[in-house]
Amino acid sequence: MRSRRDNLVFHGLPGSAGETWEQSEEKVREFMSETLHMGNEAETVLIARAHRINPRNSRSPVIAKFLKTSERSTVFKKAREILGRDGYQRVTEDFTQRVREDRRSLSPWFVKARDDNKRVKMRQNKLIIDGSTYMYDREKGDIVCVSGRRSDRLRSTRGSSTPYRDAVTINARGALFTSERGSSVEEREVTPSAS
CATH class of the missing domain: 3.30.70.1820 (L1 transposable element, RRM domain)
Structure with missing residues (x-):
């Protein structure tokens, strides 16, 4: 390779x-x-x-x-x-096709966070907003928070149908969901800017 x-x-x-x-x-x-x-x-x-x-x-x-x-x-x-x-x-x-596609999917949230004066950067296929790391989940078609502050850090679960326990996702409508093993706990509006 x-x-x-x-x-x-x-x-x-x-x-x-x-x-x-x-x-x-x-x-x-x-x-x-x-x-x-x-x-x-x-x-x-x-x-x-x-x-x-x-x-x-x-x-x-x-x-x-x-x-x-x-x-x-x-x-x-x-x-x-x-x-x-x-x-x-x-x-x-120079990124692979898959990374380019993931970055394209993350870019509306990058623009929104930058417009909201948040600390934001993109590394490979990861979006980092104020210390929390997000990735695009192809199966869900959503953006998933894979790590955050030390107390909010997510761990993968073995044998679970969801890849992360206490997963945070941003759906296509732009709402941010925090869920504990599938049950919706909190919803906040974080819509990406219209292009």
Whole structure:
């Protein structure tokens, strides 16, 4: 299994169909030098390989594998500071299809929490809001709180039909339910922002 940890995906780089790996790497270096204002430092960054995800499509993102995690982190941090998170040209982490789908499902709650001035971040397929960690449960089609403050931490139950005891879920209507082994105890409104 190949590690995706050292990869970054560069969106919005101009290119041509049938671009070689060397040409893709040069596009990445040019982007780092000019757009990310790294200058000559971009030439010293060690890139193992860089190529278009779909080589026949000149608008396909370029995926680059960095040899040093520290250099990858520097490039990613500069991209976030300069480009932000949205836009035509952007740099993202390389996630599996499943993680991308989970993140897409969690994003309305991310936006809602950010708009409510809560401390919020996303790590892989987990949403962390004010210290509580949420994940998307595909079977339920809901968001489930898998850990919170030490006193609220959830434990998995063996042989139970529900994956968590005292599970907290956010259903499609946006209501937050706290349940003890299936019985509803509390409901609070936490609807995601309309997009």
